[in-house]
Every structure is written in C-alpha cells, then in structure tokens.
Amino acid sequence: MSDSFIVGVIAVVAAMGGLLFGYDTGIISAALLQITHDFSLSVMGQQVVTSAIIAGALVGCLGSAPVSDRYGRRHTIMIAAAIFIVGTTGATVSGTIPSLTFSRFILGLAVGASSQIVPVYIAEIVPAARRGQLVVLFQMAVVVGITVSFITGYFLRDHSWRLMFALGAIPAILLLGGMTFLPNSPRWMTMRGDVPGARKVLRLVRSSDRLAELELDSILAARGNQAGWPEVFKPWLRPAVVAAVGVALLTQITGINAVLYYAPTIFASVGFGKGSAILASIPIGVAMILATIFGSWAVDAWGRRALMLRLLPFSALSLAVLAIVFMLGATQGANPWIAVGALVAYAIFNAGSLSVAVWLIGAEVFPLPVRSKGMSLVAGSHWAADLIVSLITLSLIEAIGAAGTFWLFAGVNLAAVAFIYKYVPETKGRSLEEIETSLREHRFNQE
Template sequence: MKKKRSNAWLYFFGALGGVLYGYDTGVISGAILYMKEELGLNAFTEGLVVSSILIGAIFGSGLSGRLTDRFGRRKAIMSAAVLFCIGGLGTALAPSTEYMVAFRIVLGLAVGCSTTIVPLYLSELAPKESRGALSSLNQLMITIGILLSYLINYAFSDAGAWRWMLGLALVPSIGLLIGIFFMPESPRWLLSKGKEEQARAVLSRMRGEKRVEEEAEEIKEAERQEQGGLKELLEPWVRPALIAGLGLAFLQQFIGTNTIIYYAPKTFTNVGFENSAAILGTVGIGTINVLMTLVAIRFIDRIGRKPLLLFGNAGMVISLIVLSLTNIFFGDTIEAAWTTVICLGVFIVVFAVSWGPIVWVMLPELFPLRVRGIGTGVSTLMLHTGNLIVTLSFPILLEKIGISSLFLCYAAIGIAAFLFVFFKVTETKGKSLEEIEQDLKDKHRGSLKTETRTAEQ
C-alpha cells in the first residue's frame, strides 16, 4: 500500500507541468479583456499577445526532443520549470506590449518543453495495462490548470487585476521545480545510456521485483535493434508513425479547440454577455473539461484510442454546425447566446473524452525508443505550429467573416480529421511500447516481401 501512494506522487509531480501549460494558456482569455486598454491593444496585437506563447512553444518543442534524449527527461522538465518561473513573473510585471510578448515567448519555451517531455516521461514510467490512463494525467492536469486560470480570472474580474491573474502562475511553477528533485529518471532512458543498475532500481520501485527482469530485457532488445537519430525518424518503417503523429498533433489544433480555450470570453461577449458573465461562463467550460477528462481516463484503456477519436470528431463537428446555423438564423438574440453556451459545452465534453487526452497519450506511444524524444518533439512542434496559426488568425477572422462562417470552417476541418483517423491511425491499446515498435517493423517487412515477390513475377 505504501508503494502505491509513493507511485501516485511520482505520477502527480510528473504531470504537474500540464497544470502550468493549462494555466498559462487559459489565463490569457480573461486577462486580455482588461489589459487591452492599459497596453493599447488592437485586433492584431491582441492576437499577437495571445499567440506569442506559441512562438516560444514551437522553438521549445523543436529543441526539447534532442535535449531530452541527450540529458534525460528529468533535467529537461527541471529546465522547463525554471522558464515557467521567469515567464510568469515577467508577464505579471510587463510595462508594455513588447515586454508582454517577450515574456510570453519565454513561457512558450517552457510550454514547448513540457508538452514534449511530460507525455513522454509518463508514458515511459507507466505499465502497459494502464499506460493510457496514467499518460492521460497530463491532459487532466492541463484541464485543471485551465479551470484554475478561469477561477482566478473570475476572482479578479471585478478589480480588473490582470497582473495578479498572470502572476499567480508562479505558485505551481515553484511546486514543479521543487517536486522534480524527488522524481526518478525514466528507466527506458537510463537503459538507452547503459545505466542498467539505476534503471532496474527505478523499475523495481515502479513495478515490483517480479516484472523488472522481463521489462528490462524488452527495453534492451528494442535498444539493440535500432540506430537512432533524425535519419531513422525518416526511415520507411518509421514513416507511418511519423505521419500519424504529425497529423494528430496538427489536427488537434485545427479543429478549433484552443480558440474556445483562449477566446471563450471573447466569444461570449460577441453574442451579448458582459465581461464578468463571460468569464463565469468559461468557468463552467473549464469544469466540464476536467470532469470529462476524468471520464476519459476511466475508459481510454477499455474502449481504445481510435474509437474515442472518431466519436469525438463526430460530436465536435455536430456542435460547431449547430452553433453556426443558430447564429446565422437567430443573430443577436438571447436564444442564440444560450445556444452558443450549450454548443461550446458539448464541444468541450466530446473533446475532453477524445482528442484532448488521446493525442497526448498516443504521440510518445507511436515512436520507437531511440527516436521517441525527437519524434514526440517534432510532433508537438507541429501541434504548436497549428495552434499558432489558429490562435493568431482567430480574432482577425472573427472580425472579417463572423463567428458563424468561422466555426463552419472548423467543422469542415473536423470532417477531414475523422477521415485521417479512420485511414491513417492504428490502435495502440493494451500493447507495450516495445510491442507497438515491433508491429511497425513487422508491417514494413511485410511490404518489402510483397514488393520483392512482385518484382520476381
């Protein structure tokens, strides 16, 4: 019993970076309503302040894959925690738009690192039978961070104290920095660096003595068969994993999710709500997000990744179409306003049980051990690139084409995402990371044999 409590704390601190990602991305949705006048923001600079965190995230995720493969998962998370502290304090004290953008980029570097490393770290610590649930802790922590930011926004909304909204991110940042000192290194990374004794000690702590030998041998066998590096990431047998990873990462953002997270208050004010009421509405969305992520954690290892992704696509597309048509036919009415609230709520429900946690679970699952860091890094770089494009363009497109046409565009992208998952994504439920890797190799060997037989005929 004591060992289980210890492991629970390990997973908690391992996923704490998700709280910071959620808080720093969610808090801007309320703070932006009050900093506009003080910083003199227009539609472009508003989008720049919101999306500048993603500029840093692109660089952070691009660099973190190689860094975590070279120096280890634990040191990389520690570096991200330091950047979270610097960025949180800097944005709270920023005297101008330029300083705000600069420190939001620093936060983005931390976000890019954490979104690459935390899912990877949790995936490598977790046993295969519960890897989906434990890896989903990252998404749960993200949703908790978002909800926390909404509650803080609402608490300070009457005073318009946007600097306090941003500055309170220091609390979980310091918690992560302290907590990571007590975390073990990934046993898979340790074995890849020849540190077998340390790896076995971690496996013994996480799994118990009986499974240490079996799992250590599986990891070493996978390690012996690979070359590693960017060249291998582009090898034909790894290519299906790379296509799936890049596609899932990019489409998770392009179906419009983070426009709801970042701009929910703006969307609510656009259909007639006052600022404080709009922020309170986002608290409801944040609460739903957390609760439905808990549902996803319960079922992800039972139902599977792919069925939940397809279900989520269908639900999100329907909610976006209904939202758009309601605003087209009913305009600025109380009915349209409340339908917007309901549709956004439905969108968050189905996203939180599908694309929200599952993409973060699958990205590190898809890639072989020696390229898992760089593969996850490249995929999260694509994720943040898609997020940047959507976030930066949202306020401009909202002004130019209106909310109805914009959400219809996201619905069309949702249909494309459904087709991508159906044809390009394979199920990973119930398989060890080494078994998933072996499946990739077996499929490639099969295609080579087919090509050889065809040539001979």
C-alpha cells in the same frame, strides 16, 4: 509503500507541468480584456500577445529534445519549471506590450518543453496496463489549469491582470521541488548504458522483481543507440509519424484552442457583459475536466482510436449548432445561452477525444532511440498549428463571420474522423516495445 502508489505519485507530480501548461495558456482569455483596454490593443495586437506563448512553445518543444536525450527526462522537466518561474515573473512586471510579449514567449518555451517531455517521462516509467490513464493525467492537469485560469480570471476581473499572471508561479515552484525527489526514466537510463540504475527504478515501480526483470530484458532487446533526426523520417517509421503528427495537427485545427483563447471575446460579441462573458467560459473548463476524466477511463477501456471515432462526430454537430445560432443572430432572447451550450458540448466531445489522445499517442508510437525527437515533432506540429489558429481566429471571424468560422471548424472535425479511421491504429494494452515491433514488421496500421 506499494509500487502502484509510487507510480501514481510520479505521474501526478510530473503532470504538474500540464497544470502550468493549461494555466499559462488559458489565463490570457480573461487577462486579454484588461490588457486590451490598458494598452489600447488592435485585433492584431490581441492576437500577437495571445500567440507569443505559442511561438515560444514551438521553439521550446523542438529545443527540448536534445536536452532530454542528453540530460534525461527528469532534469528537462526541472529546467522547464525554472523557465516557468522566470517567464511568470517577467509577465507580471511587464510595463510595455513588447516586454509582455517577450515574457509570454519565455513562458512558451517552458510550455513547449513540458508538452514534449512530460508525456514521454510518464509513458516510459509506468506499466503498460496503466499507461493510458496515467499519461492522460497530463492532459487532465492541462484542462484543470485552463479551468483554474477561467475561475481566477472571473474573480480577478476587476483587479490587475498582473496578479492573474503571478499566481502561475505557485505550481511552477511545486513542480520544481517535486521533481527533485523522482527517479529518472528507466528506458532513458538503459539507452545511456546505466542498466543497473534502470533495474533499480523498475524494481521500485513494478509489482515484483520478476516483472521488472522481464521488462528490462524487453527494453534491452529493443534498445538501440540514440538516433538523429534523419532516422525519424525513414520509411519504416513513416506510419508512426503520420498517425502521431496527424492527431497533433487535428487537435488544433479542429478549433479547441481558438475557443479557449477567445471564448470571453466571442461571448462578449453575442451580448454578454465583461464579467458575464468570463463567467460563461467557466462551464467550458468544467466540461473539459469531466470529459478528460471520462477519456482517462475510455482510453484503456475503449481504446485510443475507438474513443476518437465515437466522439468526434458529435464535436462537429455541436459546432454546426453554434454556427446556426450565429447565423440566426445570437443577441436575441435566449440564443446567447444556446451558444454557451453548444460550446460546452463541443468542448466535451473534442477535448474528451482528440485532446485526451494526442499526447498519449505521440508518447507511445515512436521507438526509444527516436522517442524524444518524435515527440518533439508531435509537439512542434501541435504548437505550429496552434500558432496559426490563434493568429487568424479573430481575423477569420472578421472576414467570414462567426458562423462561417464555426462551419469551417465543423468540417475539419468531420475530416478528422476519416483520418483517424484510416491512419491511426489501436495501441491500447500494448507495450512500447510491441508497438515498435509492429512498425519494424510493417504491420503498424493493421493492429
């Protein structure tokens, strides 16, 4: 069995956490139409039910850092899978809005933990030359999960929303089972003093024992003791924090999850019936899959920074077109389909750039002693911004109109281009230890 095949299997199984992430966050877009009817929810009630999973994700991503440092990346992913199963069961049998909201909060704990630890696990175990493509598998799984949730929502639109939630247990069980057969991160094992164990894993996942030994030597040279939170905020690490957290925040405040969570609601507001509104959301999911496939190639071929700088201007342009459609009155003639086309284009350019790079950059730029905590900060920033956006999107549309909302998001997309140009260096093809050296030598933003 080749090392390349083994590395691929490890990345695919671990990325199953992304599938759960995508399905459980995306299924609410279809289920919300039924839940709103069944429980007579107000706009604020809809936003609270939608946002509960995000609040849980914020707690989960911060709480998983000490767990992954103490018990390992692999065991933390297994714990997250078990929490997925518990949360899914609770959401499925909920009979009241408080119990449904709480169950979605529990699901959020697992979503947050997965977003924090899966990219770190993959980044620490795969070769540098394939790190971009394989870490992006996590985001690929996220968008596949979102698309599956859209399709499931469409076919179950006349059935119970409970079944929509229940189907999320299937990938959770597969993830829990699959992770029992995978190795620990060799970098985590080295940090814990298990050098023989790290050597064994590296020899398993590298093409030769010589390459495994060279990498182990590099890890040992850069190894430090496990560091606390104060280390993350020291001046020498500030460029990494700014770059990684900035991209995490921009991934959300550029509007992608606002579109995903409320796409059927937005489409319903421009003249589509319930079934058509859900069906019109499916092309968005398909577009995101295609964009992520392209992005998984481009992060290694073009580079992480180049990919974002090339695509984000078109993301802003797509939102501007969408805003104009709403300004002109989207219920006339073919205009609703122009709205669909603009949203699909936006999903391609935004999800194919920021959403592809966010977990990869976060997993790359922090040194080993603070990598888990640094990634928690990235994931926490991502989920905090997502929570705010999901809580205010419908209210924002009510206050300034859909056109004003999309103009606002378009402006943020343009601001993201300026931020990335100034603060985000290229990490393509560099080992994790080389990136750490650039930080220590104060040339991180010069790379």
